[in-house]
Amino acid sequence: MVAPTYDEIVKAPKALLHDHLDGGLRPATIVELAARVGHELPAADPDALADWFRRAADSGSLERYLETFAHTVAVMQTPEALRRVAYECAVDLAADGVVYAEVRFAPEQHLQGGLTLAEVVEAVLAGFADAAADGAPIRVGTLLTAMRHAARSMEIAELAVRFRDLGVVGFDIAGAEAGYPPTRHLDAFEYLQRENFHFTIHAGEAFGLRSIWQALQWCGADRLGHGVRIVDDISGDGKLGRLAAYVRDKRIPLELCPSSNVQTGAAASIAEHPIGLLRDLRFRVTVNTDNRLMGGTSMSRELALLVDAFGYGWSELQWFTVNAMKSAFIPFDERLVLINDVIKPAYAKLLG
Numbered sequence: 001m002v003a004p005t006y007d008e009i010v011k012a013p014k015a016l017l018h019d020h021l022d023g024g025l026r027p028a029t030i031v032e033l034a035a036r037v038g039h040e041l042p043a044a045d046p047d048a049l050a051d052w053f054r055r056a057a058d059s060g061s062l063e064r065y066l067e068t069f070a071h072t073v074a075v076m077q078t079p080e081a082l083r084r085v086a087y088e089c090a091v092d093l094a095a096d097g098v099v100y101a102e103v104r105f106a107p108e109q110h111l112q113g114g115l116t117l118a119e120v121v122e123a124v125l126a127g128f129a130d131a132a133a134d135g136a137p138i139r140v141g142t143l144l145t146a147m148r149h150a151a152r153s154m155e156i157a158e159l160a161v162r163f164r165d166l167g168v169v170g171f172d173i174a175g176a177e178a179g180y181p182p183t184r185h186l187d188a189f190e191y192l193q194r195e196n197f198h199f200t201i202h203a204g205e206a207f208g209l210r211s212i213w214q215a216l217q218w219c220g221a222d223r224l225g226h227g228v229r230i231v232d233d234i235s236g237d238g239k240l241g242r243l244a245a246y247v248r249d250k251r252i253p254l255e256l257c258p259s260s261n262v263q264t265g266a267a268a269s270i271a272e273h274p275i276g277l278l279r280d281l282r283f284r285v286t287v288n289t290d291n292r293l294m295g296g297t298s299m300s301r302e303l304a305l306l307v308d309a310f311g312y313g314w315s316e317l318q319w320f321t322v323n324a325m326k327s328a329f330i331p332f333d334e335r336l337v338l339i340n341d342v343i344k345p346a347y348a349k350l351l352g
Contacts (some may be wrong), residue, residue, distance in 0.1 A: 001313050004350070006304045012317065012350060013099040013343045014299045015324035016288055017200075018225060018255035020145075020174075021105035021124065022072045023291025024089050027053070033075035033084075041071060050296065057263050057294035065264050066176060068294055077113035079123040086127025094131070094138040096298045099342055100328060103128075104143035104172050107159065108152050117159050125167040139338070141169035141330050143200070146188065148173045148180040153188040161195045169329040171199040172225060177207040182219045189219040198222050198329040200255065204229040205266055209243055216252065223327060227254040228266050230283070231274035238281065253284045253327035258305060259297045260290035271309040279316070286324040318347040 004012075027046035034041050042056075043049040056068045076082055086103075093101050107120040115123075121144065128140045144160040146153035153173060160171045171192055173185055182189075182201050192199050203215035205226035212230055215221045224230075224247075233241035240248065247254075258273050267273040279285050287302050289295065303320070306312050325339050 003307050003311070004304075004314055004317065006300060008350070009303050009307070009317070010097050010300045012097055012314075013321065013346050014097050014303070015286075015321050015328065015338070015343070016093065016098050016101040016299050017223070017253070017286050017324050017327060018257055018288035018290055019089075019093070019101055019103050020291050021085060021089055021103050022069055022076060022109070024092070024103075024289070024293055025072050025075075025085055026088055026092070027293070029085065029088060030072060030075055033081050034071070037075060037077070039071070039074045050293070053294050054296045057291070059263075065260075065294065072293070073109050074112075076110050077115070079115065079119065079126075082110060082120060082123035083127040083130065086124045087130045088127075090128050090131035090136050090138055090140050091134075092292075093140075093299070094136040096300050098138055098299050100139045100141075100325060100330075100338055102141045102143055102169065102329060104145045104174070106145040106147055106174065107156060108147060108150060117155070118162075121159060121163055121168065125163070128167060139330070139334075140167075141328065142167050143170040143172045143329070144168055145172040145174045146185065148175040148177070148182070148184065148202070150175075153185040154191065157188040157191050157197075157199075161192070161197055164197060169198065170222075171197065172201065174202045174225070177202065177205065177211055181211070182215050182221075186219065189221075193220055200225050202226060205261070205264065208232050212247070213243055216247070221252075222329070223253040223255055225255050226257060226261065226266070227252075228256055228261050228274055230254065231277060234277065234281070238277075240281070248281065248283050251284045253286055253323070254278065255286055255288050257288045257290035258302055259295040263295060270305045273309070275306065276310050279310075279319075284323055284327060285320065286327060287320045288324075314347055314350045318343070318351070321347075 027050040146156040200223040201215040202225035204212040233244035
């Protein structure tokens with residue numbers, strides 16, 4: 001079997017479920033927007049700035065990793081900036097061969113310029129709509145994120161439901177897990193369940209099995225953002241503990257982000273990432289970028305890294321892609337169209 005090359009992977013259709021809007025800005029855009037608002041950056045040259053973000057994110061600490069967002073969020077405080085960043089996000093993902101993406105952001109982090117929460121969402125959705133109007137071949141669904149250390153989750157959940165027919169497809173909580181369990185936001189999750197609305201929870205990244213158990217059994221998450229620490233419930237001979245067995249049996253999607261997990265210390269390297277074991281055990285594994293700027297990555301790069309580390313071919317890459325589409329928060333019939341009319345025909349040609 002000839003391994004897929006990076007250039008070939010770029011051309012293959014891909015699906016992405018875990019990508020942060022404020023973690024994927026173009027460095028040149030950050031430099032330009034920072035100059036407009038007088039925000040001081042650690043580097044003024046786009047290439048040097050991109051290098052700074054990658055080095056800062058390579059610390060091995062989730063908390064340090066999250067600090068890099070101070071600079072991206074600072075330049076995303078006006079409708080024009082938010083609309084531009086969203087537009088460029090969709091265009092960049094489409095250029096990488098991503099045909100479906102769920103992009104998440106926290107509206108509460110973009111209020112410093114006087115915008116309301118609704119105005120923030122409207123600006124981002126307008127940017128994605130601009131990309132579609134310009135012919136970007138990608139379907140983007142938006143997830144609204146509440147910060148787990150704050151107290152606005154109910155407000156953000158209601159906002160997500162308000163925009164559910166306008167481009168918002170789900171809800172999420174994110175931020176440092178230490179000291180901020182998802183159970184602090186039970187009222188928001190209970191509201192979303194009453195509204196029949198989808199949500200995922202960042203869990204099982206910095207913290208382990210208890211974080212995953214709470215996200216599923218107390219909060220009712222549809223998917224696990226990262227969820228990589230489920231491997232802690234699998235023995236060396238591959239025997240599954242009760243929680244791991246539940247996650248696999250229920251086909252709960254894992255939004256794994258290989259490069260990001262290495263940066264934050266959740267995995268020692270790509271080759272040692274639990275994705276290999278979880279894929280072999282047939283968990284509902286998906287591959288994601290998390291933060292393209294901080295990781296210096298893309299969906300094609302993430303898949304290429306897995307090809308190199310685990311010897312995957314087109315069959316495995318198709319499996320990851322279909323898993324993601326099966327787990328997407330858009331309606332079932334829309335998922336089927338992308339799977340049957342876009343993804344499977346393309347991979348049938350690649351598989352020969």
